[in-house]
Amino acid sequence: MSRVLIRGGRVIDPATGLDADGSDILVVDGRIDAVESGLNAGDADLVDAQGLVVAPGFVDPHAHLCEPGWEHRETIRTGALAAAAGGYTTVCAMPDTDPVVDDPASVGFIVAEGRRARGARVYPVAALSAGCQGERLTEFGEIVDAGAVAVCDAGKSVGSSSLMRLALEYARSFGVPVLSQGEDRDLAVRGVMHEGVMSTRLGLRGKPAVAEEIGVARDLALARATGGRLHLQRVSTGVAAELIQAAKAAGVQVTAEATPHHLLLSHDLLEGYGTEYKVDPPLRTARDVELLGAALAHGIIDCIATDHAPRHYDEKEQAFDDAPHGVVGLETAFAVLHTRLVQKNLLPLHELLHRMSTGPARALGLPGGSLEPGQPADIVLIDAGMDWTVAAEDFVSKGRNTPFEGARMTGRVVRTLVGGTTVWSLGRATRAPGPGVPAAT
Amino acid sequence: MTPTDPTVLMDGADVRRAVDRMAHEVLEKLGGTRRFVLIGIQRRGVDLAGMISTAIAAAEGIEVATGTLDITFYRDDLMTVGPRPVVGETKLPPSGLDDMAVVLVDDVLYTGRTARAALNELMDWGRPARILLCVLVDRGDRELPIQPDIVGRALQVLANQRVDVLVPDIDGKLAVVLSAVEPG
């Protein structure tokens, strides 16, 4: 029987509303056994958490781990370790690999590689349509049995409303959500940045906000009509957030995610054509950033997604039109949001932790996101006062494409435990190879 | 470098006397041809060419054609000193320079590099029959094998001194002054 005692930290569990300083957490056989002060250590391994925040490990509903097919960008192993370095204990891997994860065998590959990685738990999200081509549904039943936790066409909105309707209906049989980036592809197809005064000044083709508004409105209407579970990915506009708010009020089964970069950065940064700011959907206006932040604070946006998308260095070293979009985010998500929202009193710490753990776990129906007894001991320890500077060269991820290079941060993940085992701690190499992380429950 | 403590070497009357004599020398050397043009090098050479032209008109009652030459594009030190933001005008007689006698007028002759640039530029405009170099002050210390044909005054000047010709249109008075150059 393995026992770990995490002693003396400020334990915050957004799932229950607990916020108790000087509390202990006892982990027995990879699961949380008790949370209270003054627990008897007995023969347990001690983890000193005094002065640290102890919270449920983060859950990322949206990451691109690039394997199979793009191993020069990232592998499941490096991605899972990068996740752990950012305090994530669970990541959902998008299916836009090569080949696309659209059958039980590829789903099984992701599950198996994830277990071998010994970082955060890796859950596959499978393609909604074969090859993400938007033509016919994949075999939801078999891929869910093989371990997929959701379906989506990874960064592509499903063009056909008919196919999207079928997906929402069919997914109900298997209890998985359909993930979708609401976007009207006709309107968005050629844009490389937000359409507005900046795209006019820079002479770059714009992607109008209305493309997202139409796509989100369509997906919400279909979710309402089918009763299916919809999770909207990387919401970037204020109007889309309003549409989601109204749909939730009307009882539509919808959850939504936003990325740290859309919550913090606006299109003004594209002055100078920095490809490190080229993302999809594009960085929007300062007003959108403001509205998105408010939507996050009010729970209209349920969760933070990193949309971690590592790129090889020379891929970004191109003219703006030619460079791929995408930024890495696993290792900076908590720190940038803590520094720029919590430290500025725009969002309480427990709300941020909620949106990074409890919120995404509930949205995708995953274990974790809670410190209640019986839950897997997926736990993050945070030094909320630690000052540090983002340096991409120190990333665990293979990707260096961060928009936050050189930014000063306050607050840092110092230890990550998955199933009661420390998989990452600051200033120490990741643990030596040993038995794999316990399988997902 | 800032010029300090200017000493007047020639006052207005001295300069005018020198110009009158230079006008006569021009006539002596070229009077027979009648087909000659006075070309002043921008900027103060232009004023001096005008003064010589006026002096010739007063003495002989003839109108002498004048022109201006800006040698900026022909300098050999463009890449080390940077370009001038605004370049002066080059204005030559509409009839061209072919077979003309040209009197090239400048204020101070020093290294000879300005004269070299001016000669090159003139060659690009045409093929003059003859070119005379006419300067108000020759301060010596040539860096190129170039000598003036007509000189207002020859001076011995130290390397750390500078000679400036002042003209009314630009400087508000007519004079030649000597000043020390602080070591840069």
Place this chain on the structure above:
Amino acid sequence: MTGSTAALGKDLIGLEPLSPDQIRVILDTAEPFKEITERRIKKLPVLRGKTIVNLFFEPSTRTRISFEFAEKRLSADTVNIGAAGSSVSKGETLVDTARNLEAMSIDMVVIRHWSAGAASFLAARIPSNVINAGDGAHEHPTQGLLDILTLRDHFGSLEGLRVCIVGDVLHSRVARSNIYGLVKLGARVGVCGPRTLLPARIEQLGVRVFARVEDAIRWADALNVLRLQLERMQDGFVPSLREYNRVFGITRPRLERAPKDLLIMHPGPMNRGVEIDSDVADGPHSVILQQVTNGVAVRMAVLYLLAGGAPHLAEAARDWTGA
């Protein structure tokens, strides 16, 4: 007589980052270069021994030839690299092209590229002077400068002058450079064209938008008529070229109803009978050919100023007091 400071810096990427004084310096410097064609030997030794690469990822005839004339009249050695048949059409990335140029110690690069930002991308990666000869729909600074020089030739001053840019502003780098330059020099700028071809929030660049070309003609002192690329019809921005000419074309009857004569400019190449009628293009108020002449002079000025503008030389320039 004093030397200049580094008048422009290392590169000319656009008019948006320039100060009004920097733009004036370029225009003033272009003046003496206009006369060069009158000389027996149409060549100045200003860039003797300098190597310039004209790197054209997009086909261009007039801009490339204009640059080439400017370079040759300043005695530079030039090499043209066009898109067809060169490594740039074989998938070589811009950064590799840049490294190759750097390895060959090129002094200046004139770049035309289909992608906005390509010129600044290159400029940030090589020590050579970089001149933007058009990057996507971003800027075409030398075209903007020659248009402004042509306006200044005719009107003397740009202060308060009313210039309307007519046509496909959305895809036009010429329009953007004109807007930036003219607004900085105190002109009032209008744009007029089908709404489908005016970019988002164009008003925020300080221009007035005219829906109908008749209103623009009544308001303006000069029109800069943009080329309507025929692809725009295929892309659905305008339903037909016939309607475009009928509604937005600059025709003589339209101009005759104007309260005064308007100066007519066009960056070329023209689609006669589409955005401009032949009797206007060839008419007495057209300065389209003067634009071409001014183009060479402006480009000579830019080359000349950049050649002396390397930052480490600025110090020497300030100290220079003449010989």
